[in-house]
Amino acid sequence: MRHTPLHAAHCELGARLVDFAGWQMPLHYGSQLEEHHAVRRDAGMFDTSHMLAIDVEGGGARDFLRRALANDVGRLEQPGKALYSCLLNEAGGVLDDLIVYFLREDLYRVIVNAGTADKDLRWLEGLRATGAALRARRDLAMIAVQGPNARDKTWQALPQLKAASASLGTFFGAQAGEAFVARTGYTGEDGFELLVPAAQAIATWKRLASAGVRPCGLGARDTLRLEAGMNLYGQDMDESVTPLESGLGWTVALEGARDFSGKAALLARRAVRELTGLVLAGGAGVLRSHQKVRTALGDGEITSGGFSPTLGRSIALARLPAGCAPGSPVQVDVRGKALEALVVKPPFVRRGRSLVPEN
């Protein structure tokens, strides 16, 4: 089992630790629900050091990434700007989803998922052309600070980061001394994702905790991202589906002459399924992944489901036959009972507010 540089801090806090993609990670530090609410109402932080930063360096970095990623890094003109993209195999299946930061013409930083990091590195090495080198940055720890007060509390805890990050726009990152600060996240709230040298991880974490940022585990991270309508790789999508079947058509730049891995397959194959949101109509159960969904257009399946602490009702992402419009009633098999649910367009919650019609 692998440990992040923050492992000792988690143990000291009495975290309930679980295996996640080969890493021992905190599930929660006592109450997953309280951690969830802390992020929606104030500020919470997550150890995301199991994810991997890969620096793509050299004069050929841009051409290489334009060939490797389904979204077009050619759209990135301002230094620091980030782009969300899928990494596709030649069949258009999703190898991973990632964020890429444009730092300089000859330097991009890509952040990939923990469970896919080794596979991604091998895949990218296989596509690599001359003039682009890959550097895995296991020397960096990652802490996501999220919530309406996340930025203020980060500056309070780490005032040396303020100059570089005070005017940072949404979906931008900047170097601040040895740290990298990005205004990104996986919760639907404002905040920062910090990359710091591994040796500084615990001190950074403790300073944030002293400023009132609540440590949060993977449990709250999952309910927050589900409310925010964000996919979890390996659960809502994998190599067997395309981004067009995963609610991610907006991240695929199909127009123009640029070729990329998976493009031909996406153009050849019409998406007959799509990923959308569901809310349970009554209160008689909890939607969970793998439950069967019956619609007027055929059957589908829940890919992620759970109880939304912000809404006080159960929500899900589900892969349904294409054409199930928002507002359509569906039935979900919940432990042997057919429960009524409604199709809704994710996200469910943004910046602390419900986007779902009242029951």
Add this chain to the structure above:
Amino acid sequence: MKHPGNLRYTATHEWVRTESDGTLTVGITHHAQEALGDMVFIELPEIGRRLAADENCAVVESVKAASDVYAPAAGEVVAVNEALAKTPGELNKDPYAAWLFRLKPAAGFDAGKLLDAAAYEKSSS
């Protein structure tokens, strides 16, 4: 006290208290609630339902997963904790106050066949 000595237990993580009128009050243990995490939904049996021993008769769902609750003995459901169904989090705060249902056991019930606290802790560790 994680598993009080005055209660009886099952290997499936229910606790059982024998009341003065002979009915059995049933809940889930500290160990069970801790393993499941924050509770978000509880489904209780109907009053009057006749249960076989070990019959699946209630559901507790946490942020993490759904878990069945089993009848610790054969009998008839005589009361359910409706208030708890509205405030599932009480199950995490005090699992021994947050009872789920009361059972009038069928003739021949022997509390001695259930586990005592020490045996339960051994079985659940």
